[in-house]
Amino acid sequence: MGINRRQFGALLATSLFAPQLFATQGKPLIASAAQNREGGHCLVMLNTVGQEIWSHPLPARAHHVEAHPVQPVIAVIGRRPETFIDILDYQQQRLIKRVYAEAGQHFYGHAVFSSDGRFLLSAENDITTGNGMISVRDVYHDYKIIGQFHSGGIGPHELKMMSDRKTLLVANGGILTHPDQGRAKLNLDSMQPSLAYIDLASGRVIEQVYMPEELQQLSIRHFDINPKDRVAIGLQYQGDKRDDVPLVAFHSRGEALRLVRAPAAVNSAMKQYCGSVRFDKSGEFVAISSPRGNLITFWAQGKSQYIDKISSRDGCGIARTYQPGEFLISTGRGHCYRYNLLRQEREKLSLTLNTPIAWDNHLLSFY
Amino acid sequence: MPPSITKHWFLLALGSMLIANNAAAEISQDSWRRMNQNIVSQHILPGYEELLSQATRLELSTTQLCKAPTTENLETSRHEFRSTLAAWQGIQHITFGPIELLMRSYSIQFWPDKKNLTSKQLNKLLQAEDPDTLTDTAFQTASIAVKGLPAMERILFSDKAIELIQQSPFRCQLLHAISNYVKDQSEDTYREWQAFQTEFTYLESEEGQYESAQEASIDLLKSQIEPLEIIRDLKLIRPLGKQKAKTRRLESWRSQHSLQNIQINLQSLHHMYSGLEGANLYGLLKEQGAIDLANKIEQQFTELEHLIEGIPTPLEQHIHDEVVRNKLQMLAEGIERLGKYFETSMKHIQIQLGFNSRDGD
Numbered sequence: 001m002g003i004n005r006r007q008f009g010a011l012l013a014t015s016l017f018a019p020q021l022f023a024t025q026g027k028p029l030i031a032s033a034a035q036n037r038e039g040g041h042c043l044v045m046l047n048t049v050g051q052e053i054w055s056h057p058l059p060a061r062a063h064h065v066e067a068h069p070v071q072p073v074i075a076v077i078g079r080r081p082e083t084f085i086d087i088l089d090y091q092q093q094r095l096i097k098r099v100y101a102e103a104g105q106h107f108y109g110h111a112v113f114s115s116d117g118r119f120l121l122s123a124e125n126d127i128t129t130g131n132g133m134i135s136v137r138d139v140y141h142d143y144k145i146i147g148q149f150h151s152g153g154i155g156p157h158e159l160k161m162m163s164d165r166k167t168l169l170v171a172n173g174g175i176l177t178h179p180d181q182g183r184a185k186l187n188l189d190s191m192q193p194s195l196a197y198i199d200l201a202s203g204r205v206i207e208q209v210y211m212p213e214e215l216q217q218l219s220i221r222h223f224d225i226n227p228k229d230r231v232a233i234g235l236q237y238q239g240d241k242r243d244d245v246p247l248v249a250f251h252s253r254g255e256a257l258r259l260v261r262a263p264a265a266v267n268s269a270m271k272q273y274c275g276s277v278r279f280d281k282s283g284e285f286v287a288i289s290s291p292r293g294n295l296i297t298f299w300a301q302g303k304s305q306y307i308d309k310i311s312s313r314d315g316c317g318i319a320r321t322y323q324p325g326e327f328l329i330s331t332g333r334g335h336c337y338r339y340n341l342l343r344q345e346r347e348k349l350s351l352t353l354n355t356p357i358a359w360d361n362h363l364l365s366f367y
Numbered sequence: 368m369p370p371s372i373t374k375h376w377f378l379l380a381l382g383s384m385l386i387a388n389n390a391a392a393e394i395s396q397d398s399w400r401r402m403n404q405n406i407v408s409q410h411i412l413p414g415y416e417e418l419l420s421q422a423t424r425l426e427l428s429t430t431q432l433c434k435a436p437t438t439e440n441l442e443t444s445r446h447e448f449r450s451t452l453a454a455w456q457g458i459q460h461i462t463f464g465p466i467e468l469l470m471r472s473y474s475i476q477f478w479p480d481k482k483n484l485t486s487k488q489l490n491k492l493l494q495a496e497d498p499d500t501l502t503d504t505a506f507q508t509a510s511i512a513v514k515g516l517p518a519m520e521r522i523l524f525s526d527k528a529i530e531l532i533q534q535s536p537f538r539c540q541l542l543h544a545i546s547n548y549v550k551d552q553s554e555d556t557y558r559e560w561q562a563f564q565t566e567f568t569y570l571e572s573e574e575g576q577y578e579s580a581q582e583a584s585i586d587l588l589k590s591q592i593e594p595l596e597i598i599r600d601l602k603l604i605r606p607l608g609k610q611k612a613k614t615r616r617l618e619s620w621r622s623q624h625s626l627q628n629i630q631i632n633l634q635s636l637h638h639m640y641s642g643l644e645g646a647n648l649y650g651l652l653k654e655q656g657a658i659d660l661a662n663k664i665e666q667q668f669t670e671l672e673h674l675i676e677g678i679p680t681p682l683e684q685h686i687h688d689e690v691v692r693n694k695l696q697m698l699a700e701g702i703e704r705l706g707k708y709f710e711t712s713m714k715h716i717q718i719q720l721g722f723n724s725r726d727g728d
Contacts, residue, residue, distance in 0.1 A: 035722065063728055079728055109728055157728075221728075236727075242473045242511060268470050275727050291723035313582055316723035332722030333582070348578075358722035 025053040028090060031074055032317055032330055033062035033360035043076045044357060045090060050336070051352040054093050059084055063109025064158070065364040068139070070117040074364065077122065081106040081179040085122065087143065099143045102135070104128060106179060109361075110158045113139065114200065115165035119146075121200075123156035123170065130176045132156035134168070134198070149203030152196030154187070157221040163229050167206070168198045173219040174211075175238065188238050193220040195231065195251060209257045218245055222276055226283030229253065230301050234274025234288045247274055248288060248297075250304045262297055262306040269293045269309075275316040276362055282324035285341055289329070291316040296329060298341050310339060310346065317363025330359035394651065394716060396570040399580035401646035403567045406587050409643045412564070414458030414635070415557040421451040422550040429546045433539040436532045444542075445523050445622070451549070452516055452624055456631040460594040460639075463586045465559035471552055474511040477518075478618055479601055484512035489521055489541075496537045501544040503551075519545050524621040581718075588713070589720050591639055591648065595706040598632050603699040607692065614683040623681035629698075630675045637668040648712075657715035660708060667705045674698055
């Protein structure tokens with residue numbers, strides 16, 4: 001069988017023409033894990049005019065996509081309880097390496113690069129003990145594991161570097177799972193969600209804040225950090241669906257966790273679930289998605305206060321743009337929006353996709 | 368090749384192309400809108416109207432009962448309670464829109480109640496006998512466990528209901544306050560749905576609740592499909608227990624309405640599926656070429672309804688009987704199968720009920 005046009009194109013993409021290809025395809029705008037109509041999983045990248053420039057097939061469902069701080073490289077992390085991270089060169093559009101979890105461990109869907117780009121830090125489950133682990137892999141030596149330390153709790157989820165470039169912040173969701181029992185939650189009565197500040201050099205927890213006991217079922221899973229190290233957190237409640245609980249929190253080092261609520265009607269419309277949390281360019285505004293309630297809420301970090309909401313059907317992925325107060329939003333319906341909070345303007349991006357897709361939980365923008 | 372055969376082949380090819388086209392055709396926004404509008408005008412609005420009308424009668428009957436606490440008046444209130452419960456069971460599957468506002472749905476019926484919060488909260492109020500707890504303002508902040516049908520059911524169907532009411536006028540006043548709350552909530556929901564109805568008139572909308580008629584269909588289709596799992600898990604499997612039935616886990620066991628609830632739930636979902644005049648989901652599936660599946664769903668509803676008719680009531684008296692237990696298990700399995708048919712059917716109409724909203728991490 002001969003080479004068809006598509007395969008020829010793929011060959012081109014990995015050959016000597018690659019740099020030109022990148023130039024003609026335009027600069028990337030966003031990347032996200034996605035699912036197509038047939039249920040296949042892929043990483044999809046769009047350029048600044050909303051055109052699909054790359055779809056990379058994944059072995060299973062992924063969760064977060066992290067960009068390397070220096071190189072044109074992204075890491076696509078397998079969702080719990082998957083065991084792969086695809087390391088991709090998005091200029092040459094090729095798989096650099098498929099990183100696998102160590103035997104007896106699996107990923108939780110999130111990983112970050114260290115601030116200097118030398119290490120890949122991933123949240124993992126030590127399946128036998130149920131301990132949350134952080135693995136350190138050497139980016140410049142074939143992603144070999146060079147160290148592991150405890151995450152400070154069960155079920156580590158999102159993680160990020162602080163501005164000092166040496167402290168790692170980890171959200172320990174608190175929920176115990178075992179791959180033999182699928183995604184079933186095994187410890188809802190005893191979970192202890194926490195935020196753990198970890199010194200990367202020693203792997204030691206240097207500060208940790210816990211959810212108060214009466215809200216022990218409020219899982220800390222997603223957060224973002226602004227340049228002043230203010231942490232905005234989106235929560236997920238595991239208790240009775242009729243309970244009225246706060247769903248957002250703020251934190252700064254040395255202080256107590258500050259739990260906050262939207263006005264009653266909005267708080268209940270958030271359906272006890274936050275999906276993604278992102279600061280804007282200015283670091284003052286936070287967008288938090290609540291896909292079960294089909295809405296995005298906006299918060300001011302200064303006063304730790306709710307500002308506004310917009311509706312977004314099945315919207316979950318959030319990323320900032322280069323404009324203060326502006327966010328990109330991706331949805332399970334396959335749409336993307338640009339929303340400017342300050343001007344209260346919403347624009348539906350016109351996308352050119354090769355096949356209809358559902359955007360998965362998290363969105364990466366290249367701003 | 369003789370020309371006649373060529374022509375024949377051409378027609379055959381054209382015919383099969385048309386069929387293939389038909390099966391894969393994108394459903395127009397207008398088709399979605401027609402189905403949506405039928406569901407809203409023939410199913411949802413009448414459902415809430417019925418709830419309001421029953422809740423109004425119930426409120427009147429409790430007023431009467433408090434004035435003259437006789438056995439006869441108690442029986443009237445019990446009857447009106449069952450009618451209100453039935454009306455609620457017929458519209459309970461609509462979980463979006465005005466009924467979502469501030470957990471209105473949970474306050475009308477707080478169930479399941481694993482910690483028996485309703486009894487605990489109710490007893491607190493009954494012991495305190497504080498008239499201030501009966502005001503509308505007090506009700507706004509009261510526990511959602513004590514505002515709705517399960518709290519009324521406990522007062523109306525307790526063993527010595529009439530004696531207790533005769534001994535304590537406050538008990539009846541609380542019953543009346545709750546029935547008044549349920550009436551108000553039903554009225555607000557119905558009125559708000561009359562306004563919300565306009566959201567289903569657009570093909571596309573920038574400012575409205577839904578970007579397109581298809582988006583609106585997704586909310587309606589979720590209400591068609593998602594309740595099946597709840598009926599199966601909470602109303603059947605949980606009370607059946609692993610080996611031995613747990614009768615107090617049955618919904619509405621006090622008013623002996625458990626099986627009727629399930630029956631009404633299924634009849635209402637059946638009506639939503641194929642009972643509407645004009646465009647409905649049944650017809651849409653057939654238009655999309657999923658004729659077998661459309662009919663299978665229809666048959667499954669009918670079979671489940673027959674199965675229920677053969678189960679003796681009240682359920683809490685018969686659930687320990689091995690034959691009844693088997694029938695209830697068959698019912699649970701049948702509901703699961705119906706759910707699977709529905710999930711499959713969504714592919715034929717290119718609907719994704721929810722991705723991030725249904726399976727996040």
